[in-house]
Amino acid sequence: MWDSLDRLMGFCRQKPLLSSALASRPLWIRPAQPPAVWLMPQAGQGVAVGRTRHWSVPFSWSYSALTNPHVGVVGMSGSGKSFFVKSFLTRAHAVWGTRALILDWSGEYVPWVRQAGGNVVSLGPESLNLLDLGGMSPAQRTAQVVESLRLLTELKDFPRERQWVRMGIEQAYALRRAASGGIRRTPTLNDVTAWLRIQCRKNQDGDRPAIQGAHHLLRPLTLPGADFFARPTSFSLDALLSSGLTCVDLSGLPSESLRSLAGLCLLQFVRESMRSRGPAEGRGLDLMVVLDEAWKICQEDGDPVAIVREGRKYAFGLLVASQTPSDLNPVIFSNVGSLFVFRTAFSDSLDFLQRTLRFPDGVRADIAQLPQGACAAQLQWADRARSDLFFISRVEGEGLLQWVVLEGFGMEWTLEKQAVLDGLRREGVSEQRVAHLDALLQRRNHVLDTVSWSAALEECGLSRDAIRHHLQEAGLPDEHVARTMSGLFSRRLPSGVKVAALVLAP
Ligand SMILES: Nc1ncnc2c1ncn2[C@@H]1O[C@H](COP(=O)(O)OP(=O)(O)OP(=O)(O)O)[C@@H](O)[C@H]1O
Numbered sequence: 001m002w003d004s005l006d007r008l009m010g011f012c013r014q015k016p017l018l019s020s021a022l023a024s025r026p027l028w029i030r031p032a033q034p035p036a037v038w039l040m041p042q043a044g045q046g047v048a049v050g051r052t053r054h055w056s057v058p059f060s061w062s063y064s065a066l067t068n069p070h071v072g073v074v075g076m077s078g079s080g081k082s083f084f085v086k087s088f089l090t091r092a093h094a095v096w097g098t099r100a101l102i103l104d105w106s107g108e109y110v111p112w113v114r115q116a117g118g119n120v121v122s123l124g125p126e127s128l129n130l131l132d133l134g135g136m137s138p139a140q141r142t143a144q145v146v147e148s149l150r151l152l153t154e155l156k157d158f159p160r161e162r163q164w165v166r167m168g169i170e171q172a173y174a175l176r177r178a179a180s181g182g183i184r185r186t187p188t189l190n191d192v193t194a195w196l197r198i199q200c201r202k203n204q205d206g207d208r209p210a211i212q213g214a215h216h217l218l219r220p221l222t223l224p225g226a227d228f229f230a231r232p233t234s235f236s237l238d239a240l241l242s243s244g245l246t247c248v249d250l251s252g253l254p255s256e257s258l259r260s261l262a263g264l265c266l267l268q269f270v271r272e273s274m275r276s277r278g279p280a281e282g283r284g285l286d287l288m289v290v291l292d293e294a295w296k297i298c299q300e301d302g303d304p305v306a307i308v309r310e311g312r313k314y315a316f317g318l319l320v321a322s323q324t325p326s327d328l329n330p331v332i333f334s335n336v337g338s339l340f341v342f343r344t345a346f347s348d349s350l351d352f353l354q355r356t357l358r359f360p361d362g363v364r365a366d367i368a369q370l371p372q373g374a375c376a377a378q379l380q381w382a383d384r385a386r387s388d389l390f391f392i393s394r395v396e397g398e399g400l401l402q403w404v405v406l407e408g409f410g411m412e413w414t415l416e417k418q419a420v421l422d423g424l425r426r427e428g429v430s431e432q433r434v435a436h437l438d439a440l441l442q443r444r445n446h447v448l449d450t451v452s453w454s455a456a457l458e459e460c461g462l463s464r465d466a467i468r469h470h471l472q473e474a475g476l477p478d479e480h481v482a483r484t485m486s487g488l489f490s491r492r493l494p495s496g497v498k499v500a501a502l503v504l505a506p
């Protein structure tokens with residue numbers, strides 16, 4: 001043995017090495033990853049997310065050991081945020097019966113929620129009365145509506161006009177109550193503008209411009225066709241929070257400000273409902289409110305921040321997703337119990353993340369190059385004074401059930417897209433190539449002829465044998481597999497040269 005060691009030492013040289021260079025050699029360091037037992041709650045008690053990059057630990061998320069159930073998700077467009085959110089909600093519902101309310105800015109969750117049998121409310125066709133009380137007193141609701149308008153309209157720069165809007169709303173509540181003999185009937189913005197018009201006529205002194213200004217600001221919200229917030233609410237606010245999965249599609253509203261106004265108003269109802277139900281006391285995780293790209297309402301110290309501060313107490317969680325992390329309020333960003341960072345290549349966003357999460361340059365480079373569906377996760381443990389950032393190779397989740405149709409020889413074969421892509425991953429096809437195939441399928445509306453599909457697989461590095469096997473698995477009879485393979489072969493031949501397929505009878 002000494003002899004062979006001597007011979008080995010002949011090949012070795014001593015070399016001075018900086019500790020940073022040593023640390024970059026993965027052999028010498030334990031990756032910054034929480035111990036496996038922390039990442040794997042008891043069976044059936046966590047939401048399966050994916051395997052960690054080091055040692056392939058199957059990571060399941062659970063709020064019970066974390067400081068709070070709130071989740072932040074950041075990453076550039078197409079990096080996999082929404083895919084993660086959908087898988088997360090599906091599994092949280094299966095594990096804890098968690099209900100979800102998605103405030104959907106761009107309508108991207110609608111097909112998925114419909115397919116999952118959830119409830120979709122499309123604002124625009126549907127209306128939301130801004131003066132609905134949602135369980136609050138008129139005074140509380142007045143203050144909220146004025147605050148929302150202050151945040152989202154020019155009202156912030158005009159205190160006198162704001163005062164008149166406030167008085168208008170108070171009067172609308174009072175007059176409606178009087179007109180209906182003490183029975184509370186919910187007024188609308190039409191009542192407010194009507195009262196302001198009367199005040200304008202009566203008031204000929206110095207305040208007239210302010211009253212006119214207040215009227216001018218509210219009138220566009222009451223015009224026919226744009227009166228989404230001035231008609232009576234056309235859906236049940238209680239049902240929003242009590243059905244399993246609800247998506248409020250805000251994409252039908254004509255401007256970012258109106259979408260934000262609706263988002264804020266709905267969050268105010270959520271917050272009120274949260275308080276009226278009282279402390280959680282063993283209720284687990286009742287409701288997850290999802291805000292995807294709701295940066296405008298996540299900036300100020302308003303309702304999302306309040307939900308973050310009080311949510312755990314009431315078993316409510318907030319899930320905020322954004323392409324630009326700095327768009328989120330620092331209170332939200334630094335207080336979420338779990339943060340998932342998908343690919344982020346813009347240096348501004350990376351600077352922000354590195355400054356806030358304090359990770360080394362190596363991790364920064366990793367985050368900038370993450371493949372689609374992979375992410376870094378940072379968890380804040382409730383009773384452990386540490387929060388490690390670790391990598392997840394791929395979020396293994398449920399996308400929309402989508403079908404791929406392969407055509408050829410006058411026949412069609414239908415395959416489930418996710419199963420096909422997962423099968424290719426198992427064959428060793430890289431994430432980048434899987435994403436490339438996914439993009440091809442999307443471009444062709446998920447319908448391809450068998451030869452083109454096989455050619456795409458070949459370009460992704462699959463051997464002829466693997467392609468043949470893949471076609472057989474898809475249900476093609478041997479005869480059509482052979483004809484597809486010869487079609488694939490003849491694509492490479494100069495024009496005019498033909499290939500014959502020889503099919504042997506069994
Ligand atoms: N973990 C994953 N496994 C399989 N497919 C994925 C995964 N993550 C993302 N994808 C696919 O990548 C595409 C883009 O993902 P996704 O819509 O989640 O991006 P995004 O980050 O929400 O983008 P945007 O900010 O533009 O909304 C989708 O077609 C999705 O099916």
Ligand SMILES: [Mg+2]
Pocket residue numbers: 081082083108292
């Ligand atoms: Mg998205």
